[in-house]
Amino acid sequence: MAGLSLYFEDSHDDLDDFGFDDYGSECDGIRITAFLDAGQDNLTPLGRLEKYAFSENVFNRQIVARGLLDVLREFSDNENDFISVMETVARMSEDGEPTVRAELMEQVPNIAMFLHESQPNFPAAFSRYLVPIVVHYLTDPNNQVRKTSQAALLVLLEQGLICKGDMETKVCPVLLDLTEPSSDDDYKIEAVAIMCKLVTMLSKETVEQLLQRFCELCSDARLFQVRKVCAANFGEFCSIVGRDATEKLLMSKFFDLCSDSLWGIRKACADCFMIVSNSTSPEVRRTKLSPLFSSLISDQSRWVRQAAFQSLGRFISTFANPSSTGLYFKEDGTLLEQQNTHIVTAPLWVQKNTLKYGRSTPSLESMSRGNSGSDSTHTPPQNQHEGQARNNNNIPPTNNINKETEQTDQNFNSFLYWRPPLVDISQELEMLKGQGPLTRTEGEKEEEVVVSSLDPATCFQIQKVLDCLQPHMDDPDVQAQVQVLSAALKAAQLESQSEEEGQSESQSEEEGGSESQTPEGGEPDEESSQNRVETQTPEAAAMAMIVTSLNHSCPLPPSLLQNVIPQQLLDQYLSMTDPAQAQTVDTEIAKHCAFSLPGVALTLGRQNWHCLKDTYETLATDVQWKVRRTLAFSIHDLALILGDQLTAADLVPIFNGFLKDLDEVRIGVLKHLYDFLKLLHAENRREYLYQLQEFMVTDNSRNWRFRYQLAEQLILIMELYSHDDVYNYLRQIALTLCSDKVSEVRWISYQLVVEILRKMYACGAHELGLNFSNELIVRFCHCPKWVGRQAFAFICQAIVEEDCMPMDQFAQHLLPSLLSLSLDPVANVRVLVAKALRQSVMEKGKDWALLSTQEYGSCMRCFMLLRKSRME
Numbered sequence: 001m002a003g004l005s006l007y008f009e010d011s012h013d014d015l016d017d018f019g020f021d022d023y024g025s026e027c028d029g030i031r032i033t034a035f036l037d038a039g040q041d042n043l044t045p046l047g048r049l050e051k052y053a054f055s056e057n058v059f060n061r062q063i064v065a066r067g068l069l070d071v072l073r074e075f076s077d078n079e080n081d082f083i084s085v086m087e088t089v090a091r092m093s094e095d096g097e098p099t100v101r102a103e104l105m106e107q108v109p110n111i112a113m114f115l116h117e118s119q120p121n122f123p124a125a126f127s128r129y130l131v132p133i134v135v136h137y138l139t140d141p142n143n144q145v146r147k148t149s150q151a152a153l154l155v156l157l158e159q160g161l162i163c164k165g166d167m168e169t170k171v172c173p174v175l176l177d178l179t180e181p182s183s184d185d186d187y188k189i190e191a192v193a194i195m196c197k198l199v200t201m202l203s204k205e206t207v208e209q210l211l212q213r214f215c216e217l218c219s220d221a222r223l224f225q226v227r228k229v230c231a232a233n234f235g236e237f238c239s240i241v242g243r244d245a246t247e248k249l250l251m252s253k254f255f256d257l258c259s260d261s262l263w264g265i266r267k268a269c270a271d272c273f274m275i276v277s278n279s280t281s282p283e284v285r286r287t288k289l290s291p292l293f294s295s296l297i298s299d300q301s302r303w304v305r306q307a308a309f310q311s312l313g314r315f316i317s318t319f320a321n322p323s324s325t326g327l328y329f330k331e332d333g334t335l336l337e338q339q340n341t342h343i344v345t346a347p348l349w350v351q352k353n354t355l356k357y358g359r360s361t362p363s364l365e366s367m368s369r370g371n372s373g374s375d376s377t378h379t380p381p382q383n384q385h386e387g388q389a390r391n392n393n394n395i396p397p398t399n400n401i402n403k404e405t406e407q408t409d410q411n412f413n414s415f416l417y418w419r420p421p422l423v424d425i426s427q428e429l430e431m432l433k434g435q436g437p438l439t440r441t442e443g444e445k446e447e448e449v450v451v452s453s454l455d456p457a458t459c460f461q462i463q464k465v466l467d468c469l470q471p472h473m474d475d476p477d478v479q480a481q482v483q484v485l486s487a488a489l490k491a492a493q494l495e496s497q498s499e500e501e502g503q504s505e506s507q508s509e510e511e512g513g514s515e516s517q518t519p520e521g522g523e524p525d526e527e528s529s530q531n532r533v534e535t536q537t538p539e540a541a542a543m544a545m546i547v548t549s550l551n552h553s554c555p556l557p558p559s560l561l562q563n564v565i566p567q568q569l570l571d572q573y574l575s576m577t578d579p580a581q582a583q584t585v586d587t588e589i590a591k592h593c594a595f596s597l598p599g600v601a602l603t604l605g606r607q608n609w610h611c612l613k614d615t616y617e618t619l620a621t622d623v624q625w626k627v628r629r630t631l632a633f634s635i636h637d638l639a640l641i642l643g644d645q646l647t648a649a650d651l652v653p654i655f656n657g658f659l660k661d662l663d664e665v666r667i668g669v670l671k672h673l674y675d676f677l678k679l680l681h682a683e684n685r686r687e688y689l690y691q692l693q694e695f696m697v698t699d700n701s702r703n704w705r706f707r708y709q710l711a712e713q714l715i716l717i718m719e720l721y722s723h724d725d726v727y728n729y730l731r732q733i734a735l736t737l738c739s740d741k742v743s744e745v746r747w748i749s750y751q752l753v754v755e756i757l758r759k760m761y762a763c764g765a766h767e768l769g770l771n772f773s774n775e776l777i778v779r780f781c782h783c784p785k786w787v788g789r790q791a792f793a794f795i796c797q798a799i800v801e802e803d804c805m806p807m808d809q810f811a812q813h814l815l816p817s818l819l820s821l822s823l824d825p826v827a828n829v830r831v832l833v834a835k836a837l838r839q840s841v842m843e844k845g846k847d848w849a850l851l852s853t854q855e856y857g858s859c860m861r862c863f864m865l866l867r868k869s870r871m872e
Contacts, residue, residue, distance in 0.1 A: 045074070046084055053088055058097050065092060065103035069110050076118060086129045093133045098142040105137055105148040109155040116161055131166050135174050138194070139187065150194050157201040168206055171198075179213055189225045192217055196233030199240055207240045211249065218253040224262050231257045231268035235275025246279045251288070258292055263301035270296045270307035274314035285318060290566045297572050306586045312573055313596020319565045320603040562608040570611060573600060577618045594619045594630040598637045606642045613650055620654045625662050632658045632668025636675035647679055659691060663699045663706060670695060670709050674716035685720060689729040696736065704742040711737050711748040715755050723763040726756060731772060735779060738791055746791060750798050758804035769805060773813045781817040786826040793821060793829065797836035 043051065049071060053064045064071070068089060075081040095101055108130055115126045134156070137149035153171070156162045162171070175198075177183070178191035195214070199207055214237055220226040234254060238246045254276060258269045273293060277285050293315055296308040466482060562570065575581060576593035586592070597619070601612055616638075619627055635655055639647040655676065658669045669676065677685050695710045714733065718726055734756055737749035753776070760769035780792035796818045799810060821833045 046081060049085065049088060053092055058100065061092070061095060061097065061100045062103050065100050065107065068104070068107045069114060072111060072114060076121070079121065082122060082125070086125055090129050090133070093136070098140075098145055101137065101140065101142070101145045102148050105134070105145065105152050108134060108152045109159070109161075112156055112161045113159065116159075126161070127163065127166055131162065131170055135170050138174055138191070139178065143186075146190060150190065153194065154197060157198060164203060164206070167198075167202060168209070172206060172209060176210070176213055179217060181216075185223060189223065189229070192226050192229045196229055196236065199233065199236045202240075204240055204242070207237065208245070211237070211241055211245060215249055215253055218257060224265065227257065227260060228262070228265050228268060231260075231265045232272065234269065235272035235279075238276050238279035243279055243281060246276070247281065247284055251280070251284070255292065258296060263299070263304050266296060266299060266301065266304045267307045270304060270311050273308075273311050274318060277315055277318040282319070286566060289315075290569060294568055294572070302585060306589075309572075309576060309581070309585055309589055310592045312569070312576070313593070313600050316565055316569055316573060317596070317599035317603050320599075562604055562611050564604050564608065570604075574611075574615050577615055588624075588626070590619060590622055590624065590627045591630055594622075594627050595634075597631070598634045598641065601638055602641050606646055609642055609646055609650070616650075617654070620657065625664055628658065628661060628665045629668050632661070632665045633671065635669060636672040636679070639676055639679045644679060644681060648681070648684060652680070652684065659694065663703060666695070667706060667709065670706070670713060673713040674720070677717055677720055686725065689721065689725055692729060692733060696733065704740070704745055707737060707740060707742075707745045708748055711745065711752050715752050718755055718759055723759050723765045723768065726759050727765070727768045727772065731756060731775075735775065738780070738795070739788065747794070750791070750795050751802075753795055754798050754802045754804045757799065758802070761805045761809075766809070769809070770813060773805075773809075777814070777817045781821065786824070786829055789821055789824060789826070789829045790832055793818065793832035793836050797832075797840045800836075800840040 049064070052060045055061055072082065072085055075085050089104070092104060093101065095104075112126050112130060115122055115130075134149055134153055137145050138153070140146050140149065153162075157167075175191050175195050178187045179195065180188075183191070195210060199210075202210075214230065217226050218230045218234075220230075230253075234250070234257065238250055241250070254269065257265055260266055260269075270293075273289075273296075277289050280289065293308065293312075296304055297312070299305050299308065466486065470482075573593070576589050581589050593615070597612065597616060601609065604611060616631070620631055622628060631654075635651060635658070639651050642651065655669060658665050660666075677688060692710075692714070696707070698706050710733075714730055718730065721730075730752075734749060734752045738746055738753060740746050740749065757769055757772060760766070760772060776792065776795060780788045780795065783789050783792075796810075796814055799805060799814065800807075818833060818836065821829055824830050824833070
């Protein structure tokens with residue numbers, strides 16, 4: 001090591017030509033700080049550091065910069081020496097050689113972490129000495145040094161090593177100076193990039209200081225690179241500053257960027273469209289962002305259209321209302337049901353007469369229970385019309401609903417799935433015969449329309465459609481249409497009856513010369529007027545929709561049954577399965593459609609599943625296995641969204657098809673097999689017991705991860721079946737997996753065996769547990785191959801550690817066979833037997849006092865015998 005000091009001499013002989021690069025990076029065993037060792041110069045370590053840090057030889061200065069972390073550790077015991085080293089580092093930062101400055105900056109994150117760990121000793125060293133160096137290097141004339149300082153700054157922020165004060169007082173002012181209009185172009189482009197990357201790591205207050213400058217940079221007409229960086233990071237700014245600042249300051253800039261002359265900027269806007277949408281109000285999202293996105297979908301550039309279609313599903317998902325869907329996503333992406341969904345009280349006319357379009361064919365009793373709320377059992381009908389509606393619809397009292405229905409619909413409320421208010425249909429209503437007056441109740445925000453009953457011809461048309469739909473009642477979509485039509489006819493009948501009663505009353509009043517019911521002052525009774533409007537308005541709206549659809553010879557088209565998202569967005573999404581789109585936009589557009597389909601389905605809700613059903617079936621039969629694989633990985637989430645009825649009708653056939661597909665597709669359903677099966681009814685779930693064995697056969701026998709995944713899922717789905725089913729169907733699969741050629745599969749299979757035994761004994765099926773134990777002994781303990789006998793030792797150890805069966809049962813049926821393996825001719829088997837006895841059987845048996853003295857003595861003798869044989 002002493003010879004290394006020659007490299008640091010400032011002589012002009014040939015030794016200086018070697019430099020430190022000849023050994024620095026390749027020879028890890030050589031200490032970089034060797035120059036601190038005592039040499040022939042009789043200098044102190046600090047003096048030697050000073051000598052080589054400012055040596056005329058550039059390689060000496062490079063190696064000092066590279067070893068600064070070790071140097072600091074050498075002097076960390078003495079505060080004065082440590083401060084001297086930091087001052088030396090500050091002077092080294094002014095080195096005229098760019099490579100030295102770059103080497104120094106590469107060490108800053110490591111030094112910062114060291115100082116952070118030693119903060120009690122050196123609390124302000126990093127802020128005082130290193131932060132100014134990082135900030136100064138952001139304006140360094142050398143490109144490599146600037147890039148290194150930018151990377152170091154990002155690392156420091158990610159690790160939380162720069163305090164908020166330093167960011168606001170030292171870093172942000174420099175970034176603002178570098179982004180001035182008069183700043184150098186290269187500096188401005190780099191500063192914008194680093195500013196946008198810092199946004200997600202800064203506080204909201206700090207970002208607001210940069211917001212005005214960011215808005216100016218979005219309109220930079222001279223440098224398209226600046227606008228492109230702003231467009232790429234636009235969503236991050238929106239998510240940080242919040243809704244108000246986004247809509248007041250950023251939205252106009254976003255519109256300009258989306259119509260920029262460069263396609264790369266418009267593409268960047270399409271990529272971040274979802275984040276921007278999440279930062280706006282629903283009104284802005286629907287009225288402004290939706291048309292803007294449609295312009296990107298039809299952009300003249302193929303790359304912009306491609307990015308827009310890839311973001312289409314994500315943009316649609318921003319229209320989702322968690323209170324309506326009853327579902328939410330966890331941070332890890334798992335979709336779960338909301339247990340306590342907050343229900344906003346609906347207007348009275350919605351609560352009384354909601355016509356439900358979703359959840360396939362919801363029962364009227366569930367609609368009644370959901371509409372009236374928790375107090376419905378004690379609230380009498382508020383008027384005659386409501387009482388007639390209950391009687392005509394044969395709705396049983398809510399207090400007579402059985403517990404099973406109550407459990408099924410505990411999170412269901414018809415108002416949750418009620419769509420936003422219908423659009424103005426006054427023009428369509430004018431074409432109806434017997435048009436009633438248009439009235440607006442005082443104080444109401446929405447226009448209430450009162451119409452007379454449908455004419456006989458229209459009722460006859462509706463009845464004709466009902467007759468045509470009867471043979472197709474197995475389809476949930478048809479059931480939903482039938483229910484809407486039936487409700488319309490009943491509403492028409494109620495309205496007709498009320499009109500006849502009203503006419504008879506008016507006639508009797510006129511004949512009898514009775515006084516008008518109008519209160520003094522000539523104003524109609526407010527309560528009676530409100531009840532009349534509330535009773536008639538929903539039927540009128542529903543009937544107008546039905547009449548319009550009948551006039552177009554298209555009974556209940558899907559476009560009339562969804563009002564969750566703008567129809568144009570849905571039409572564009574459905575077009576992604578068009579083969580022409582794959583040729584003109586993106587060859588993988590179908591895959592992007594499949595990837596975002598669960599999010600779109602969640603947004604639309606199960607009541608609008610008919611809008612996506614055909615598209616889903618088209619994707620499920622796509623020739624590209626990647627498309628089918630994408631659907632297979634998400635079918636369990638879609639099942640949770642749709643509910644049990646739609647899952648059984650529409651998803652189960654597709655799920656069965658995936659089970660027979662390529663391994664690349666089958667692994668998708670296998671990975672979430674438990675999540676899908678638990679959503680099915682017991683009778684449907686049991687059918688898959690016969691197909692579990694098919695997962696043992698793969699296209700490639702070396703695909704051991706497939707069998708590993710099967711074992712993991714079998715452990716989970718065991719709770720879905722009875723102990724008899726587990727014994728009859730899962731037992732053989734578990735035994736086969738325990739004999740797998742791959743050790744990873746065998747180890748997870750031992751856990752599967754443990755869970756099967758736990759199931760048997762937890763259910764009181766001791767006889768089945770005994771039979772399974774005997775089968776383990778025959779199959780593994782008496783196996784001619786040593787791997788099988790080794791597996792038996794593993795299984796016995798797992799059984800004891802997991803406490804899956806009574807210890808006395810284990811001691812009686814499995815322990816003698818385990819002890820017999822203590823004389824096995826294969827050393828690996830004996831070692832595992834000793835391990836099982838020492839770590840599991842003897843410890844737990846002694847603690848539980850369940851092993852008899854004789855059994856415990858036998859275990860001890862076997863263990864000592866095995867230990868002695870191993871020593872020999």
